[in-house]
Amino acid sequence: MSNAPESTVSAPPRAEAAHDLRLQGLTKEYATFTAVKALDLVVPQGQFFALLGPSGCGKTTTLRMVAGLETPTSGSIHLGDSDITYEKPYKRPVNTVFQNYALFPHLDIAKNVAFGLERRGVKNTKQQVAEMLELVELTSQAHKKPAQMSGGQQQRVALARALINQPEVLLLDEPLGALDLKLRRGMQLELKRIQTEVGLTFVHVTHDQEEAMTMADTIAVMNGGVIEQMGAPTELYENPRTTFVANFLGQSNLIAGDIEGRDGDQVKVRVQGAVASVPADRAHAESGQGWLGIRPEKVLIAETGHPIDAPGDVITGGFVTDVSFVGVSTQYQVRMPWGQELMVFEQNTGARGMLPVGTKVDVSWRPEFAFLLDASQDAMAGIEGD
Amino acid sequence: MSTVRTARRWLGDHLVLGLGILVLVYTFVPIAVVVLMSFNDSSKSRNVYKFQKFTLDHWLHPGGWADGMGDSVILSLEIAAAATLVATVLGTLAAFALVRHRFAGRSAANVIIFLPMASPEIVMGSSLLSLFVASGFGGQLGFWTILIAHVMFCLSFVIVTVKARLSGLNDNLEQAAMDLYATEAQTFWRVTLPLVLPGIVGAALLSFSLSFDDFIITNLNAGQSVTFPMFVYGANQRGVPMEVNVIGTAMFVISILVVLGNELNRRRQEKALTL
Numbered sequence: 101m102s103n104a105p106e107s108t109v110s111a112p113p114r115a116e117a118a119h120d121l122r123l124q125g126l127t128k129e130y131a132t133f134t135a136v137k138a139l140d141l142v143v144p145q146g147q148f149f150a151l152l153g154p155s156g157c158g159k160t161t162t163l164r165m166v167a168g169l170e171t172p173t174s175g176s177i178h179l180g181d182s183d184i185t186y187e188k189p190y191k192r193p194v195n196t197v198f199q200n201y202a203l204f205p206h207l208d209i210a211k212n213v214a215f216g217l218e219r220r221g222v223k224n225t226k227q228q229v230a231e232m233l234e235l236v237e238l239t240s241q242a243h244k245k246p247a248q249m250s251g252g253q254q255q256r257v258a259l260a261r262a263l264i265n266q267p268e269v270l271l272l273d274e275p276l277g278a279l280d281l282k283l284r285r286g287m288q289l290e291l292k293r294i295q296t297e298v299g300l301t302f303v304h305v306t307h308d309q310e311e312a313m314t315m316a317d318t319i320a321v322m323n324g325g326v327i328e329q330m331g332a333p334t335e336l337y338e339n340p341r342t343t344f345v346a347n348f349l350g351q352s353n354l355i356a357g358d359i360e361g362r363d364g365d366q367v368k369v370r371v372q373g374a375v376a377s378v379p380a381d382r383a384h385a386e387s388g389q390g391w392l393g394i395r396p397e398k399v400l401i402a403e404t405g406h407p408i409d410a411p412g413d414v415i416t417g418g419f420v421t422d423v424s425f426v427g428v429s430t431q432y433q434v435r436m437p438w439g440q441e442l443m444v445f446e447q448n449t450g451a452r453g454m455l456p457v458g459t460k461v462d463v464s465w466r467p468e469f470a471f472l473l474d475a476s477q478d479a480m481a482g483i484e485g486d
Numbered sequence: 487m488s489t490v491r492t493a494r495r496w497l498g499d500h501l502v503l504g505l506g507i508l509v510l511v512y513t514f515v516p517i518a519v520v521v522l523m524s525f526n527d528s529s530k531s532r533n534v535y536k537f538q539k540f541t542l543d544h545w546l547h548p549g550g551w552a553d554g555m556g557d558s559v560i561l562s563l564e565i566a567a568a569a570t571l572v573a574t575v576l577g578t579l580a581a582f583a584l585v586r587h588r589f590a591g592r593s594a595a596n597v598i599i600f601l602p603m604a605s606p607e608i609v610m611g612s613s614l615l616s617l618f619v620a621s622g623f624g625g626q627l628g629f630w631t632i633l634i635a636h637v638m639f640c641l642s643f644v645i646v647t648v649k650a651r652l653s654g655l656n657d658n659l660e661q662a663a664m665d666l667y668a669t670e671a672q673t674f675w676r677v678t679l680p681l682v683l684p685g686i687v688g689a690a691l692l693s694f695s696l697s698f699d700d701f702i703i704t705n706l707n708a709g710q711s712v713t714f715p716m717f718v719y720g721a722n723q724r725g726v727p728m729e730v731n732v733i734g735t736a737m738f739v740i741s742i743l744v745v746l747g748n749e750l751n752r753r754r755q756e757k758a759l760t761l
Binding site for chain 1: 656658661662663664665667668669672676677680681
């Protein structure tokens with residue numbers, strides 16, 4: 101179930117392909133801007149799929165087009181064999197958990213949950229409503245009105261109200277955005293549990309990269325109306341293809357370098373006098389200038405002259421400009437000879453004390469953890485709070 | 487010294503309460519007089535404004551009511567009911583159009599709606615009369631012209647009231663309903679209307695009392711017809727018959743019951759919910 105499709109357009113034929121959600125060339129233009137640009141996407145049946153991106157990247161517009169709440173400018177949406185591009189929202193086997201839940205304030209919880217079934221003419225909804233309320237652990241609250249419930253409870257009602265219809269695809273529009281951090285973490289696990297239990301396709305829209313990585317089988321990172329990269333969370337994190345993905349999913353050190361060329365299954369890069377190597381399958385640029393990328397927790401650090409544990413490519417001549425102790429790790433800022441500050445996160449194993457500010461240090465990383473990106477991209481793309 | 491301070495403190499503690507009671511007295515004394523007078527047996531005296539003797543006659547024998555009063559009450563009720571119905575339906579539709587659709591002249595329409603509320607009744611009444619006469623209906627003044635006049639001034643109040651309720655409505659709710667298999671019509675009847683209904687009911691009650699109450703505009707456009715306020719005004723030249731107080735008291739009691747019923751219903755619901 102967690103196999104990420106190799107390509108964005110065609111998934112390998114599988115038995116359950118009949119209910120995949122396929123978006124082809126999906127475009128939404130408004131008077132002044134294009135929200136979604138020719139999006140191609142396949143969400144295999146039964147997957148927990150996340151659309152991740154900053155606000156305004158087009159992820160919610162994409163979701164609303166799938167729900168039928170926005171009409172695409174061009175392109176198509178298929179669910180299995182049926183074309184639902186222009187189908188009315190109430191004729192699609194798709195349900196949505198809205199960002200602010202959109203519970204009906206004049207109906208009690210049980211009636212909110214039964215709403216979809218009743219509209220489809222299901223006669224006896226009592227049993228199903230009871231089961232669904234049990235699933236989201238709200239059985240005792242069945243006769244309360246939405247306004248009398250906490251945010252977390254309302255969120256669960258919204259989920260139950262959508263799930264009871266057993267849609268082929270469940271759309272979640274930042275469903276945890278209004279909850280506080282602790283509740284959000286709890287609900288993430290809960291959502292994942294429910295998805296595994298009911299086995300439906302979930303398409304989850306979020307701007308929270310940690311949330312996407314925690315829950316999703318596959319993440320599509322969106323930026324400016326297009327998908328920057330799509331794959332399993334580990335794949336996106338370990339081998340980003342663009343500076344945007346490298347910065348938006350976690351943090352990255354991006355060092356300018358000259359690509360010397362391919363040497364076997366390695367690509368050699370000259371970085372500020374030293375030569376570093378990157379595995380060919382992690383090199384997304386082959387010649388000219390490039391950004392050599394390395395995640396902060398993959399960078400090893402030691403006082404100059406002291407041995408580095410399990411070293412790879414070594415760069416010397418740095419000094420510590422800032423130290424933050426965050427419990428599980430220590431985060432260093434290291435100023436390199438060429439003026440750039442690198443982030444280094446060291447696991448707090450207790451093997452060595454903290455290096456104080458001003459310490460002269462060497463840094464190193466295993467070549468297999470490095471990645472190489474095209475230098476034409478903005479090294480600051482996707483940095484949050486920018 | 488200390489007595490002054492004590493007196494001051496006592497005044498400080500009780501001033502708001504005292505003023506509040508005075509305001510209530512000021513508001514309700516006239517109504518209390520009306521209620522009282524509805525039980526006044528004035529048959530032995532020519533002074534109708536002095537309480538003589540307690541009687542239930544006016545309440546128990548509507549057959550003995552003054553000439554024309556019963557008809558005027560019925561006419562007023564008919565007009566109020568019809569005007570409320572027409573103004574509420576039209577006004578609600580207009581409010582939906584103004585809130586939900588963008589069209590040329592929308593902001594102008596939003597301003598113009600307030601004009602009937604802002605214009606003096608005498609201006610509206612006389613201009614309406616001119617219009618009726620100019621368009622050849624001068625000879626047919628009566629029920630229909632009164633109704634048209636009442637719908638005209640009720641409409642603004644309905645639009646403003648329903649608009650306020652509708653603007654506060656989260657349109658995500660309608661999208662959620664459509665997402666949950668409700669067609670456009672089902673969405674309207676199951677979600678939109680129930681949520682806007684308190685506004686519509688409020689607008690209807692307001693329309694009814696505005697219409698039942700109106701004298702100036704009605705008087706100008708009534709022709710030979712006599713509504714209840716016109717009857718009271720006319721009767722007042724000779725002294726108001728006691729039965730007018732019966733109608734006044736009845737209207738007051740009905741309004742109080744509507745408000746109380748509404749409040750009780752709300753409390754009952756809240757109580758049921760907190761269990």
